Amino acid sequence: xxxxxxxxxxxxxxxxxxxxxxxxxxxxxxxxxxxxxxxxxxxxxxxxxxxxxxxxxxxxxxxxxxxxxxxxxxxxxxxxxxxxxxxxxxxxxxxxxxxxxxxxxxxxxxxxxx
Amino acid sequence: xxxxxxxxxxxxxxxxxxxxxxxxxxxxxxxxxxxxxxxxxxxxxxxxxxxxxxxxxxxxxxxxxxxxxxxxxxxxxxxxxxxxxxxxxxxxxxxxxxxxxxxxxxxxxxxx
Numbered sequence: 001x002x003x004x005x006x007x008x009x010x011x012x013x014x015x016x017x018x019x020x021x022x023x024x025x026x027x028x029x030x031x032x033x034x035x036x037x038x039x040x041x042x043x044x045x046x047x048x049x050x051x052x053x054x055x056x057x058x059x060x061x062x063x064x065x066x067x068x069x070x071x072x073x074x075x076x077x078x079x080x081x082x083x084x085x086x087x088x089x090x091x092x093x094x095x096x097x098x099x100x101x102x103x104x105x106x107x108x109x110x111x112x113x114x
Numbered sequence: 115x116x117x118x119x120x121x122x123x124x125x126x127x128x129x130x131x132x133x134x135x136x137x138x139x140x141x142x143x144x145x146x147x148x149x150x151x152x153x154x155x156x157x158x159x160x161x162x163x164x165x166x167x168x169x170x171x172x173x174x175x176x177x178x179x180x181x182x183x184x185x186x187x188x189x190x191x192x193x194x195x196x197x198x199x200x201x202x203x204x205x206x207x208x209x210x211x212x213x214x215x216x217x218x219x220x221x222x223x224x225x226x
Contacts (some may be wrong), residue, residue, distance in 0.1 A: 006155075026215040042118070042203065042216040043158070047118070091157050098211045103148075105157035 004094050005074075006106035013113050019079040019086070021109045025094030033103065034060075034067060037089045049075060050098075055082045057096070082113045117141065120204060120217035128225055133191040135220045137204035140185060143205035147180055148214065149189050152201045161202075162189075194224045 005024040013019050025032050030051045037044040043057040049069035060067065064082075069075040079086055089110050093103040119138045127133050136224045137147070150158035164180045164187070165169045171178045177190040191198055201221045207214040 035216075040218070042218040043205075045213040045215065048212050059213070093157075102160050102163060103214075104160065105150075107155075107157050 003093060003102050004106035006090075006092055006109050008109060009107065011109055011111050012080045013111065015083055015113055016081050017081050019111055019113075021077040021079075021090050021092075021111070022074040023077070023092035023094075023106060024074040024105050025092075029094035029096050029104070031095040031098060032069050033095075034077050035091045035093065035094045037091060037108075043091060046077070062080075079111075080114075082111070084113050087111055087113045118204065118206060118215055118217040120202075120220045122218060124221040124223055126223045126225065127194055129195060131194055133194045133198065133222055133224070135189040135202050135204075135222065137187040137189070137217055138185060139206055142185070142206050142215070143209075145186050145209040146207040146210075147178075148205040148207065149176075149178055149187075150203040150205060150216075152203055152219065158203055170174070191222075194222075196224045196226050198222060199224050 004026055007022050032049045034046040036046055037043045047060045047067045048056040052071050064080045066078045089108045090103050091108045093105045095103050117140045124190050148163045149161045151161055152158045162171055162173055162178045164178045175192045179188045201219040203219045205214040205216045
């Protein structure tokens, strides 16, 4: 049973380009969270999605950031027109249900904006 | 404002001793609290969860306490081993289960 898969593991983008981060949850999990971690800081909540629905996006910047979790395929976190401040590690976590609060995290995507 | 505080200084202990890590919070009424382990370059790994109506939880060498009056959780690792060296994160969950808020973590170094 594969764990949460994130790809790519490392992503380098020039300022102004788009970054697309993918997260495949564990089998049977329909709930996905995205978190961002800056160096020496804790993880900051961005968005919580269930299949085809955004449940809570209160932690996501209003501009340039979007997330989706389609019926088929991985969850995608998209960052348009990246800036240097977007450089961070982005983690996704999945759960089988909303109330089952043991979250399984992926290994993260490290985004570097040059 | 809401705040979760973990000791930013690394905790250095000798192998075999008990490590105790602290998580303090203000302006939260969490429904539950979790502890995670994170190794460099890797994602957090879930360790234990304790709910607001529970005082203590144990799992093998791990023990978590939760004092909602003091707004504090303590995380204990007994008979610590060098393999326990990592950063430990606490996370508070809200009652609607929409998100959990992380502290910045405490780095534990267990010396042989």
